[in-house]
Amino acid sequence: xxxxxxxxxxxxxxxxxxxxxxxxxxxxxxxxxxxxxxxxxxxxxxxxxxxxxxxxxxxxxxxxxxxxxxxxxxxxxxxxxxxxxxxxxxxxxxxxxxxxxxxxxxxxxxxxxxxxxxxxxxxxxxxxxxxxxxxxxxxxxxxxxxxxxxxxxxxxxxxxxxxxxxxxxxxxxxxxxxxxxxxxxxxxxxxxxxxxxxxxxxxxxxxxxxx
Amino acid sequence: xxxxxxxxxxxxxxxxxxxxxxxxxxxxxxxxxxxxxxxxxxxxxxxxxxxxxxxxxxxxxxxxxxxxxxxxxxxxxxxxxxxxxxxxxxxxxxxxxxxxxxxxxxxxxxxxxxxxxxxxxxxxxxxxxxxxxxxxxxxxxxxxxxxxxxxxxxxxx
Numbered sequence: 001x002x003x004x005x006x007x008x009x010x011x012x013x014x015x016x017x018x019x020x021x022x023x024x025x026x027x028x029x030x031x032x033x034x035x036x037x038x039x040x041x042x043x044x045x046x047x048x049x050x051x052x053x054x055x056x057x058x059x060x061x062x063x064x065x066x067x068x069x070x071x072x073x074x075x076x077x078x079x080x081x082x083x084x085x086x087x088x089x090x091x092x093x094x095x096x097x098x099x100x101x102x103x104x105x106x107x108x109x110x111x112x113x114x115x116x117x118x119x120x121x122x123x124x125x126x127x128x129x130x131x132x133x134x135x136x137x138x139x140x141x142x143x144x145x146x147x148x149x150x151x152x153x154x155x156x157x158x159x160x161x162x163x164x165x166x167x168x169x170x171x172x173x174x175x176x177x178x179x180x181x182x183x184x185x186x187x188x189x190x191x192x193x194x195x196x197x198x199x200x201x202x203x204x205x206x207x208x209x210x211x
Numbered sequence: 212x213x214x215x216x217x218x219x220x221x222x223x224x225x226x227x228x229x230x231x232x233x234x235x236x237x238x239x240x241x242x243x244x245x246x247x248x249x250x251x252x253x254x255x256x257x258x259x260x261x262x263x264x265x266x267x268x269x270x271x272x273x274x275x276x277x278x279x280x281x282x283x284x285x286x287x288x289x290x291x292x293x294x295x296x297x298x299x300x301x302x303x304x305x306x307x308x309x310x311x312x313x314x315x316x317x318x319x320x321x322x323x324x325x326x327x328x329x330x331x332x333x334x335x336x337x338x339x340x341x342x343x344x345x346x347x348x349x350x351x352x353x354x355x356x357x358x359x360x361x362x363x364x365x366x367x368x
Contacts, residue, residue, distance in 0.1 A: 143267045153276035158283070206212045206367045207219070207296075209360075 022046045022129035024121045029135045033142050041103040042119035046126045055122045056102030062115040222357050229350045234278040238341035270329040277322035284315035299366040312358035320351045
């Protein structure tokens with residue numbers, strides 16, 4: 001009994017220490033067309049209530065560079081954009097920290113903006129967690145994402161199939177109902193012969209070929 | 212009579228297995244030890260494989276969809292055959308089964324044709340078509356024959 005209690009308390013303590021890790025979520029990749037605006041979304045999950053001291057921090061590492069620069073920081077209820085960063089006049093904070101959303105919008109992207117953006121969110125006292133990366137890829141013409149056309153073709157064909165089968169059974173049901181109502185109106189009662197022959201269950205069903 | 216039933220079942224099962232292998236194996240085009248298409252591009256470098264996903268070309272996604280649909284339809288046709296075997300009236304034909312199997316053969320034919328026409332030109336002599344491509348072309352006449360057999364098959368007793 002005491003050992004069970006001790007085991008339960010150890011397990012609960014283990015879960016509780018895991019509970020204080022914050023999880024940050026962003027996209028994996030973002031594909032955009034050159035010249036357009038892109039919204040980089042970042043949200044987090046935390047076991048504590050969203051405090052007033054929540055902070056969001058975005059940094060950027062260009063493709064091929066080794067170091068990342070800080071481009072945005074939100075703290076004490078105010079957003080701060082790096083005044084000498086590569087996005088100083090193109091970055092806008094579009095998130096809602098009360099709803100755990102720390103997204104930023106970058107306007108008029110160019111090929112130089114290819115790189116990795118990192119979002120780090122902290123919700124005191126919950127400050128232990130890993131930042132999350134999103135890769136930005138800028139294209140002249142955005143190609144169709146892998147699997148979209150595949151899924152569309154499969155979905156349309158299977159949908160048509162289900163539709164055809166449903167219509168077939170509906171027609172059969174309507175025709176049978178109409179035949180039934182007609183026979184009721186004429187007072188005929190000899191319609192019971194149809195169903196008797198279809199309920200035989202042969203032991204081994206056999207087939208033969210005939211043209 | 213039992214032999215006909217057995218032979219039909221074996222043919223249909225063979226079709227199913229060929230379709231599954233052709234759809235799932237990643238060996239439509241081979242270049243030495245590298246394998247390309249339908250789902251990955253795997254190249255060998257420094258003793259290990261690096262695989263990238265394919266699929267941003269529209270024709271390749273269409274081939275993927277057609278192969279998956281052919282497999283699904285062939286599987287559905289098999290299940291319907293087993294159902295109809297026990298519920299058809301005497302002398303009835305297996306129309307539903309035949310329709311699905313022939314549709315499966317049409318999809319496999321379209322997929323194989325699109326791949327043959329649209330696959331990029333070979334760059335070197337060690338490029339060749341892989342076994343999955345051969346199986347796809349083999350699946351087309353086999354499923355067609357199987358579907359036609361179901362049209363002439365009748366239920367006895």
